[in-house]
Amino acid sequence: xxxxxxxxxxxxxxxxxxxxxxxxxxxxxxxxxxxxxxxxxxxxxxxxxxxxxxxxxxxxxxxxxxxxxxxxxxxxxxxxxxxxxxxxxxxxxxxxxxxxxxxxxxxxxxxxxxxxxxxxxxxxxxxxxxxxxxxxxxxxxxxxxxxxxxxxxxxxxxxxxxxxxxxxxxxxxxxxxxxxxxxxxxxxxxxxxxxxxxxxxxxxxxxxxxxxxxxxxxxxxxxxxxxxxxxxxxxxxxxxxxxxxxxxxxxxxxxxxxxxxxxxxxxxxxxxxxxxxxxxxxxxxxxxxxxxxxxxxxxxxxxxxxxxxx
Amino acid sequence: xxxxxxxxxxxxxxxxxxxxxxxxxxxxxxxxxxxxxxxxxxxxxxxxxxxxxxxxxxxxxxxxxxxxxxxxxxxxxxxxxxxxxxxxxxxxxxxxxxxxxxxxxxxxxxxxxxxxxxxxxxxxxxxxxxxxxxxxxxxxxxxxxxxxxxxxxxxxxxxxxxxxxxxxxxxxxxxxxxxxxxxxxxxxx
Amino acid sequence: xxxxxxxxxxxxxxxxxxxxxxxxxxxxxxxxxxxxxxxxxxxxxxxxxxxxxxxxxxxxxxxxxxxxxxxxxxxxxxxxxxxxxxxxxxxxxxxxxxxxxxxxxxxxxxxxxxxxxxxxxxxxxxxxxxxxxxxxxxxxxxxxxxxxxxxxxxxxxxxxxxxxxxxxxxxxxxxxxxxxxxxxxxxxxxxxxxxxxxxxxxxxxxxxxxxxxxxxxxxxxxxxxxxxxxxxxxxxxxxxxxxxxxxxxxxxxxxxxxxxxxxxxxxxxxxxxxxxxxxxxxxxxxxxxxxxxxxxxxxxxxxxxxxxxxxxxxxxxxxxxxxxxxx
Numbered sequence: 038x039x040x041x042x043x044x045x046x047x048x049x050x051x052x053x054x055x056x057x058x059x060x061x062x063x064x065x066x067x068x069x070x071x072x073x074x075x076x077x078x079x080x081x082x083x084x085x086x087x088x089x090x091x092x093x094x095x096x097x098x099x100x101x102x103x104x105x106x107x108x109x110x111x112x113x114x115x116x117x118x119x120x121x122x123x124x125x126x127x128x129x130x131x132x133x134x135x136x137x138x139x140x141x142x143x144x145x146x147x148x149x150x151x152x153x154x155x156x157x158x159x160x161x162x163x164x165x166x167x168x169x170x171x172x173x174x175x176x177x178x179x180x181x182x183x184x185x186x187x188x189x190x191x192x193x194x195x196x197x198x199x200x201x202x203x204x205x206x207x208x209x210x211x212x213x214x215x216x217x218x219x220x221x222x223x224x225x226x227x228x229x230x231x232x233x234x235x236x237x238x239x240x241x242x243x244x245x246x247x248x249x250x251x252x253x254x255x256x257x258x259x260x261x262x263x264x265x266x267x268x269x270x271x272x273x274x275x276x277x278x279x280x281x282x283x284x285x286x287x288x289x290x291x292x293x294x295x296x297x298x299x300x301x302x303x304x305x306x307x308x309x310x311x312x313x314x315x316x317x318x319x320x321x322x323x324x325x326x327x328x329x330x331x332x333x334x335x336x337x338x339x340x341x342x343x344x345x346x347x
Numbered sequence: 348x349x350x351x352x353x354x355x356x357x358x359x360x361x362x363x364x365x366x367x368x369x370x371x372x373x374x375x376x377x378x379x380x381x382x383x384x385x386x387x388x389x390x391x392x393x394x395x396x397x398x399x400x401x402x403x404x405x406x407x408x409x410x411x412x413x414x415x416x417x418x419x420x421x422x423x424x425x426x427x428x429x430x431x432x433x434x435x436x437x438x439x440x441x442x443x444x445x446x447x448x449x450x451x452x453x454x455x456x457x458x459x460x461x462x463x464x465x466x467x468x469x470x471x472x473x474x475x476x477x478x479x480x481x482x483x484x485x486x487x488x489x490x491x492x493x494x495x496x497x498x499x500x501x502x503x504x505x506x507x508x509x510x511x512x513x514x515x516x517x518x519x520x521x522x523x524x525x526x527x528x529x530x531x532x533x534x535x536x
Numbered sequence: 537x538x539x540x541x542x543x544x545x546x547x548x549x550x551x552x553x554x555x556x557x558x559x560x561x562x563x564x565x566x567x568x569x570x571x572x573x574x575x576x577x578x579x580x581x582x583x584x585x586x587x588x589x590x591x592x593x594x595x596x597x598x599x600x601x602x603x604x605x606x607x608x609x610x611x612x613x614x615x616x617x618x619x620x621x622x623x624x625x626x627x628x629x630x631x632x633x634x635x636x637x638x639x640x641x642x643x644x645x646x647x648x649x650x651x652x653x654x655x656x657x658x659x660x661x662x663x664x665x666x667x668x669x670x671x672x673x674x675x676x677x678x679x680x681x682x683x684x685x686x687x688x689x690x691x692x693x694x695x696x697x698x699x700x701x702x703x704x705x706x707x708x709x710x711x712x713x714x715x716x717x718x719x720x721x722x723x724x725x726x727x728x729x730x731x732x733x734x735x736x737x738x739x740x741x742x743x744x745x746x747x748x749x750x751x752x753x754x755x756x757x758x759x760x761x762x763x764x765x766x767x768x769x770x771x772x773x774x775x776x777x778x779x780x781x782x783x784x785x786x787x788x789x790x791x792x793x794x795x796x797x798x799x800x801x802x803x804x805x806x807x808x809x810x811x812x813x814x815x816x817x818x819x820x821x822x823x824x825x826x827x828x829x830x831x832x833x834x835x836x837x838x839x840x841x842x843x844x845x846x847x848x849x850x851x852x853x854x855x856x857x858x859x860x861x862x863x
Contacts, residue, residue, distance in 0.1 A: 050687050114710055116686060126660070145635070145658070149666035162713060164656075164726060166606035169636025187715040187724055195609035218709035218770075220784075221681030222863045228779035233863040237706045249783055250746075250775040251754040258716070260776060260783065265709065267719055328635075339751055340719030360621030383798035398547075398577050457549075460818040466763050476578045480813075487815045488547035 042281040043308040045072040045301060046183075046208060047158075047173045048291040049080040049110035049141070051216065051261055053240040056092045062292065063096035067103035069298045072290070073304040075100050076141045078110035080160070082223070082262045083120050091242070108139045113148040113162045114192035114219045114263065125150050139180070148177060156180040159291070161210045162219060166192065181206035183289050186215040186271060190283065190335045199285020211273040212300060212321070213291025214246060214259055214266035215340070224260040233263075244294040256329065257341075269341060272309050274321050275291040275314040299324035318344075358459075358469050359449045362415040370415035379468045381418065382431040383500050385429040391499060396424035398485035405478040408437050410445035420484070440477040454483065455491050537832045539796070540806035542600065542699060543823045548579040549598075550816040551588050557820045558827030561598035563631060563856045564588065564812065565729075570618040571602045572633075573812040574729030584624050596630035604653035605729045606712075616640055623648045627788070631677065632656075633712055642671040652676040653711030654701070655726070662692035668696050675699055679711050683860050684798045691803030700799060703822060704810025706856050708770045708791040716769045721751025732768045739764070756787075790839065791853035793826070796833050799858075834846055 047066060052058065066075060072282030077093060077100070079086045097107050107336055115124050128150045129147040130137045142148060151157055158181040165182055174182060182205055184193065193209065208218075214318030224238040225247065240247075246259035246266050259266040273288065278286075288308070290301055300321055307317035322330070338347060378468050389396060396403055396460055407420040421428040432438070444451070450469050453459035461483045464470040472479050543559035545551035554562050565571025567579035580588060581785060584602070592599045601622040608614040616639050622630045623645040630648060632638050633655035641650055654677040658664050667673045675697040691698055707714070714731075718724030721736035738749045741760070748756045748767035755767035765771060765787040774783045790810070792799070801806065807830070809822055829839045856862055 043801035103846065114657075114681070114713075115663070117683060118689070121545065121662055122662055144663070145656075145666065146660055146663040149662050149669070151769075159548055164606050164634065164712060166634070166727065167609045167612055167636055169607065169612055169640060170634055171636075173635050184727060185726075187718045187727070199609075215715075215719075217719055218714035220655045220709045221857050222708060222785075224667035224776075224783055228783055232861065247776050250771055252757045252775065254756045254775075255753060257774065258719075265714075265716065265784070302691075334715075334718065336706050341751070341753075353771045400576065402576055454815075457553075457815060457817045459724075460821075462766070462814055462818070466765060467763055468761065473739065475735075476739075477733070478736040480575060481577030481736045483815070484547060484575070484813075487817075488549045488577075490549050 042277065043285070043288040043300075044074065044206070045304060045308065046108075046287055046289045047072050047074045047075040047182075047214070047301070048273070048289045049078060049212070050292045051081055051214075051264065052244055052246060052263065052292075053082070053085050053238060054244055055103075055268060056088060056240065058244075059089060060092045060096060062297070065298050066301075067099045067105060069097075071137065071299040072105065072301050073287075074106040074108055076108045076158075076160075076289075080110040080141075080143055081219075081264045082240070083117065084114055085124070085238070085240075085262075086123075093153050106139075108141050108158055109149055110141050110149055111160070113143045113160070113216070114221070115144050115293065116221065119299070120147070120271075122206060128152055128155065136220050140185075145316045148174075151178055154178060157209075158206075160214055161185055165196070170195060171196055171199050171205065175200075175203040175205045181208055181287060183208035183210060183287075186210045186217070187334050190279070193280075193285065194283040201284050203292050207284055208287035208289050209273060209280060209335075210271055211288035211290060212304065213270050213293055215271050215291075215334075216264055216269070217258070217267055217340075218265040220263050220265070223263050224265070225262050228260070236262075266328065267331070267340060268288060268330045269331040269333075270325070271334075272318070272321060272328075272344065273305055273331065273332055273335070274317040275344070276332055277307055277314070277317075293328070295327070296324040306313060358447050358453070358464075359427060360394070361448050363413075366414055374416060374431045374433070377416070380497075380500075381429040381431055384496060385420075385427040387496065387500050389424065389427045391496070392489045392491070393424070395485050395489045396422055396427065398488060399481050402475075402478045405435075405441040405475060406439065407478065407482060408440040408443040409451060410413075410434070410437075410443060411448035411451055413447050414467050420482075440459035440474060442472070442474040442476070442482075444470065444479055451516055453494065455486055455493060457490060461487075539800055539830050540699075540829055541823070541826055542806050542808040544704075544809055544812040544814070544819060545588075546573065546575070546812040546814070547816065548580065548584050549587050549827075550812075550814075550819045551590065553820040554823045555592060555595050555817040557823035559823050561587075561600055561628065561806070562592060563600040563602050563808075565602045565604075565654065565825075566618050568614065568618075569608075569729045570605055572604045572653075572725055572729045574605070575813050578813060581620055586628075587619075587767055589625050589627055593626075600629045600651065601625075602631040602653065603637065604631050604633040604655045604712075606655075606726045607637055608612050608727060609701065613677065615806035616644075619645065619648075629675070638667070638671045638673070645673075649674050651699070653712070654679055654707075655680075657710040657712050659710065660689045660856045663698060664690065668694065676804065677701075677845075680707055681857050683711050683861075684795060684802055684858050686735070687799070687804065687858075697805035698770070699806035699808050700792075700804050701790060702796070702799070702807040703794045703808055704790060704814075705768075706785065706788065706810075707855065708785040714770075717750075718752050720769060732756055732766070732773045737767055786852060788852040788854045790856045791797045792855045792858055793829055793839065795855060795858055796829060797838060800833065806811075 048282040171208040223233040240262045249258040256268040303320035330344045334340040409418040538702040540560045543554040545564040631651045631655035635731045657679040717731045725731040755772035770784040771787045
C-alpha cells in the first residue's frame with residue numbers, strides 16, 4: 038500500500054486514552070487509513086499499560102487482518118525492574134507464533150535484547166544524529182530509523198544518502214506534537230499536586246496533552262505524564278518534494294484526537310502527488326482545526342518557528 | 348547555568364563622600380592609567396583576548412554603580428581600549444555590566460562567583476549576555492591581580508613599585524572594604 | 537574505599553583551582569561543539585589541554601575529557617579528531633555519549649579508557665551492559681532520574697564503575713534526551729553543546745517586573761529587586777491548566793551531600809560536581825568542601841552538616857531523583 042514516494046507509519050499513541058476510545062481509534066485506522074504500518078503499544082508510561090493490554094491485543098489482530106504491518110512500541114525510558122523484564126520479553130515470539138513482531142526501539146536498552154539477525158525499527162527518542170550511529174544501528178539489524186525531531190534538514194539530507202547506501206529506511210516525524218523530552222518525574226501529577234506513585238491517572242484528562250503557556254500567555258509546550266511535547270504540531274505535508282529529494286522513505290504520523298484518519302488520507306494523497314502542497318496543508322488543517330503547525334526544526338531557526346505559508 | 352554559591356554576605360559599597368569627591372575630579376589622569384593598563388594587559392595576557400573569540404569585537408560598558416563614572420571597554424586583541432567616561436556620556440554599547448566597584452573587582456580577582464552575584468542581583472547584565480559571559484570566562488581564566496597589573500605598568504621599576512602599590516591598596520581596602528588586590532581579596536568559604 | 541571526586545573545569549585556571557582544592561579528577565572539554573558546555577570564552581585549546589593534563593598528572597589528579605555531544609551528520613571528523621587528540625595527550629579517559637563515536641573510539645584506540653556520558657542516559661543495568669559488551673566501557677555516568685535504591689540495584693547487576701552527580705545544576709529531563717532548548721531557540725545540548733544559550737537570553741523590564749526570555753519565550757518573571765534566575769527552560773515559571781508556577785522544576789540546584797554515605801553503600805565509584813560554566817571561585821569553594829566531606833566519610837567521621845551549607849546559602853537545593861518523592 039505504498040503511497041508513491043513514501044511509506045506511511047502511524048506512530049504509537051502517546052496519550053492516555055480510555056480503552057474504548059483506543060479501540061475505536063484503531064478500528065478506524067484498520068478500516069480507513071491508507072497507511073502501511075502501525076506502531077502500537079505504550080511508549081510513555083508503564084503505569085498505563087495494564088489498562089490497555091486486552092484492547093491492544095484486539096487492535097493488533099484487527100490491524101493485521103486489514104493488511105497493516107504491526108510494529109510493537111517500546112518504552113522511551115526504561116528504569117524499573119518490571120520495565121526491563123517487559124522490554125526483554127518483547128523480542129520473544131508469542132505463544133503459537135513462529136517469530137516475534139518487529140519492535141520499535143525507543144530506548145537503547147532494548148538494543149542488547151535484539152536476537153541475532155533480528156530486524157527492528159528505531160523511534161525518534163533514540164539519538165541518531167550522524168552517519169556513524171546510523172551505520173552502527175544498521176549493522177545491528179535496524180530496518181528503519183525515525184530521526185529525532187530536532188534534526189535540521191542538512192543533517193537529514195546527509196543521513197538520507199547514508200541510509201540508502203546502508204539499505205535502511207529513513208523515517209521522519211511528520212505529523213503531531215513532537216516528543217521533546219522524557220523524565221523520571223511526572224508533570225501531570227506535579228501540576229495536580231499528586232505524587233507519581235499515586236497519580237490517579239490524571240493524564241487521562243488531556244487526550245492531546247496539557248498545553249503549557251508562558252507567563253504572558255504564549256502557547257509553548259505540552260505535558261503528557263513524564264513526557265514533554267511541543268505545543269505546535271509537526272506538519273511536513275507541504276515539504277514532501279524536498280524530503281523525497283533528501284532520501285526520506287517513510288513518514289511517521291503521530292495519533293491525535295479529531296479526525297486523524299483524514300490526516301492520514303491527506304498525507305497519502307500528497308505523497309502520491311494527487312494534491313499540491315497548499316491543498317494538502319489545507320486538508321490537514323481542516324482535519325485538525327485547533328492545531329498550530331510547524332516545520333521549524335527542519336527548515337526554520339528553531340523548532341517552534343511558524344510554518345511558512347505554502 | 349543553575350546552581351548557586353553565595354557567600355558574600357554583603358558587598359561593600361564605595362563610601363559616598365569619596366565618590367562625590369571623585370565626581371568633580373577630571374577623568375584625564377584616570378584615562379591615562381586605564382589606557383596604559385589595557386595596552387599592558389594585551390601584552391601580558393594575550394590569552395584573555397584570544398579566549399574572547401568573536402566577542403572581542405563587542406563594546407562593553409562596565410558600570411561601577413557606586414562611582415561617578417563608567418568604563419568603556421573595547422577588547423580588540425590588537426589595540427584594546429579601556430576608558431573612563433561620565434555615566435551620561437557612555438554612548439552605545441553591546442553589553443553593560445553594572446554593580447558595586449567591589450563586586451566588579453571581586454569578579455576580576457576570582458573572589459566572587461559571577462553567577463552568584465548575578466542571581467542575587469548584586470550584578471546587573473544588560474544587552475548581549477553571551478558577550479558578558481565570554482568576558483567573564485576570559486577574565487576568570489587569567490587569574491588577574493589588579494595591583495600586579497598596575498605595578499607592571501612601571502616596567503623595570505615594577506619591583507620597586509609593587510610594595511608601595513600594595514600598601515596603598517591595603518590602605519584603600521581598609522578604608523572602603525574594597526579589595527584592590529587578589530592576595531587580600533575576599534575569601535571564599 | 538574512598539570515593540573519587542570528579543570536578544568541573546571550564547578553564548585552565550579552574551582546573552588548577554580544582555586540583556589545589558583536592559579534586560581527584562577533573563573533567564573538561566575542547567573549545568568547540570564537541571562538548572556539552574560549549575559556551576563563549578570557555579574550554580580548552582589543544583595546547584591548554586596538553587598542559588592541563590601534565591599539570592594534573594604531576595599533582596596525582598586525573599583529567600577526563602568530555603566529548604559528549606552528538607556528531608553532526610557530515611561533520612564526524614571534528615569529533616573523531618577530538619577523540620584522537622585526547623588519546624594522544626594521555627588523557628585518563630574520554631567521556632562519550634554517541635553510539636557511533638563510542639564505536640569509533642573502541643575500534644581506533646583500544647587502550648583508551650571510555651566513560652559513558654550522562655548524555656547517553658544509560659538508566660538501567662541492561663543499557664549499561666550493552667555499552668560494556670559493545671565498547672568495553674569502564675564507567676557510566678548515571679542519569680539524574682534514579683533513586684539511591686535503583687542505583688544500588690544497578691551496581692549489583694553490572695561490572696563497570698558508576699559515577700553520579702552530587703552537586704550543582706540539575707537536569708529535570710533524562711539527559712541527552714531533551715530538545716526543549718532547540719525548540720525554543722534553535723540551539724540544543726545534543727547538537728551544539730549548549731542548553732538555553734546566553735546568546736538567546738534577554739532580560740527586560742516589563743511593568744515593574746524583570747522578565748527573562750529565551751528565544752523570545754518568557755521563561756521567568758520576578759518583581760524588580762528579587763533574585764533573578766538564569767532562564768533555563770525547565771526551571772521556568774509557566775501555566776498549565778489551572779496551575780501557575782514551575783511546571784517542571786523549581787529554580788533549585790542539586791545538593792546530595794547528605795547522601796554521600798548511602799551513595800557509597802550503593803556501590804558508586806565516583807561523585808561528580810556539575811558546573812564547568814561556573815567561575816574558578818565557585819569550583820574551588822565547592823571542591824574544597826566536598827573533598828573535606830569525602831575525607832570525613834572515608835575516616836568514618838560524620839559529615840558536618842554546616843560544612844556545605846555555606847555554598848548554598850540563600851538558595852534552594854534538592855536531593856533530586858535520589859529520593860523517590862521527587863518524581
